[in-house]
Amino acid sequence: MFDTHHRRRPTAAAALAALAVVLIVAVGTAVALWVTGDSDDTPAAGGTDAGFTIDPVGTDPIDVATVVMAGVFTWQPAVQDSTWDALHTQAGHLTGPMATAAAQEPSPAPKPISEWAAWARSGDTLTAVVRPDGDTTVDGDTATVPVTIAQTVQHQSGQATPYTTYTATVTLNDVVGEWKVSDYRITSSSL
Template sequence: MSTSTKRRPVIITVAVAAAMISCVLLIQCETNPTSTSSSTDSHAHIDPLDPVGASPEAVAINAITIIHSWRPSHDNAPWQALHRATALLTHPIVQAASTPPNPPPRPIPEWDGWARSRDQLSAAVTILEPATLTGATATVPVRLAQIVLHPDGLTTPWRTTTLRVELARDGDIWRVGSYTTVAVSR
């Protein structure tokens, strides 16, 4: 038996032992962290849509984005997008989001074509000015750009709208109460 053949079991044993020690140390570090750092980089999950502690601007962006992002091949009407935003809404708009309108509003002319071609509409919202705060209410002017996303990856701008978003504060949560269209351009 050569010297290299005699060393092979020793090398394999050492490699296996090293791997086991590494696994044990890794498990120990995962289950018993010893860091005393006061850093906030905990890698905790942060939900960007959670309105708790969010600014009125952040809530306005999130709510208007959800309300105006549409899936015509899955949704019967834009109301379903409004309904998806319910957690970010308050009186009076939350009531409109809770029950489909009856009778339904006039349909968007392009809706059926988007549904047939499986297009989706994505909303991008930009804050035009910082929120104006008055007690427990805020007004945020925003620009909403809706873009048609085609299944082949191409996009088509559809509509740009300027909105005035009204919010109300309940504790540490801002919620959208209404929004008004200021201007529309295609």
């Protein structure tokens, strides 16, 4: 038979060993929190680029020409009164005749594109994709970039309809180390 009166009790050595393990875990946790934690109790900010200036345009004539012209030919008729509004948003990247045209809305206003009112009513947006289309010429502080501008009507339904494609020559000037669009000439259009 079993002797139920003689239960084995923990020895002092076992109790000290358990206490040592608890202390080691507690001290290790405290050190880990101290090393990785913040000095204040505010949560760390999520991933953000706030506080950093990101230049979406780029620094070479091709990048500047394609990004700026995409901005000039991307239109939001529901929130913009005319294509001039898109030109005006690019004013910081323009010089010469383009900067002059972007500085003040023309008066009288040019005749609107015939589809503008319908696009505005339906909330459509015209997006422009601009790609280089030929050899870029750089001569001192002037560059010429041939481009293709493809506009697409983005409908609220999610569908897209090609609108028009242009080929153009974009002229840029280096203004204090920054390329800016000064002019463009449409050389062909699918309209």
